[in-house]
């Protein structure tokens with residue numbers, strides 16, 4: 494793995510030391526291979542350390558690049574331009590990004606209005622329940638509420654916002670009902686989620702649906718909703734029935750509900766988990782599945798992703814080490830959506846990884862994640878999702894406007910800077926479809942969202 498020397502003020506949590514840090518007096522402060530966290534960075538600052546050597550990449554697990562290349566081939570796309578690539582002039586006419594499909598024109602507004610009203614109803618009910626649970630359960634409710642976070646209104650103004658809003662509100666409603674009442678109105682949930690699925694599942698741009706970048710709610714609820722949205726999109730793409738997609742979406746939303754039953758102190762830590770904390774946290778799949786199963790009205794299918802989302806195809810996961818043949822389809826979908834969502838989100842102990850690195854991890858670990866599902870996932874989401882700033886092989890930077898399901902490595906981009914790093918004025922920012930520009934290719938994501 495490549496190493497680089499950086500100034501200490503550039504050090505970030507999650508980076509791994511490539512060599513030991515030793516003071517002038519010969520005192521070893523940290524050993525090679527140690528992952529930096531806030532405490533360790535402060536320790537180095539305290540000792541006046543100015544430079545450290547770190548590994549350039551910090552995958553949680555090494556990626557088998559050979560396996561990755563094979564998968565890329567199976568995706569039917571090429572990462573690099575072919576030798577026979579055409580080299581059209583740089584003044585090639587700018588193309589417009591393909592517009593995302595809009596909801597059917599007929600009664601779209603009425604439908605959106607109905608969903609908005611439903612969301613308002615659930616929001617009101619949640620406010621009432623909040624009061625009720627607070628009075629009845631006191632601190633226990635405050636703690637659960639804090640752990641999950643409140644659903645934040647989806648701020649991006651797309652016609653789909655009310656649907657995502659409703660899904661987040663339902664997610665919080667479901668978790669509260671399961672935990673505090675041990676009952677659930679399954680029929681209403683199925684009807685509403687089916688409605689949401691029929692509207693959102695064929696939507697071309699998963700990124701527009703995601704709440705993570707916009708939500709101000711705390712981590713757990715937005716993680717559960719995002720995994721629900723990813724899983725819904727993948728299941729729809731796999732041409733499952735609407736009822737199956739609905740059940741997988743509900744199961745995906747509930748997959749981490751068991752975490753609410755683990756004391757927060759065990760898992761919201763900046764440090765590596767202690768063995769005791771780890772064994773407590775690893776109980777969450779069984780606790781969550783048990784809670785869902787024991788609640789009248791729930792479906793068996795809803796509890797499987799909760800139970801199996803930390804299992805791995807090679808039997809290396811937990812709680813049971815179940816191998817591939819014994820894992821449900823829903824669980825195999827949720828497993829990789831869960832890992833991708835977790836990798837691409839900030840955590841208390843590390844910063845988010847970029848989507849290309851995270852996707853590479855999923856695609857490059859076929860012994861753990863279902864290869865076919867991973868490919869569908871990559872095609873749905875793209876390797877370079879829209880809104881991210883990318884570096885081109887020419888040294889220019891661009892922002893991804895839309896990804897291309899036929900070739901995930903060749904999105905539609907808009908140039909932001911030239912090779913020298915000088916900003917391109919807005920009126921000169923070319924929009925380029927990289928499927929038509931084989932002289933250009935993306936090397937990597939270089940920044941988080943560049944456009945709102």
Ligand SMILES: [Fe+2]
Pocket residue numbers: 748749777802803
């Ligand atoms: Fe989990």
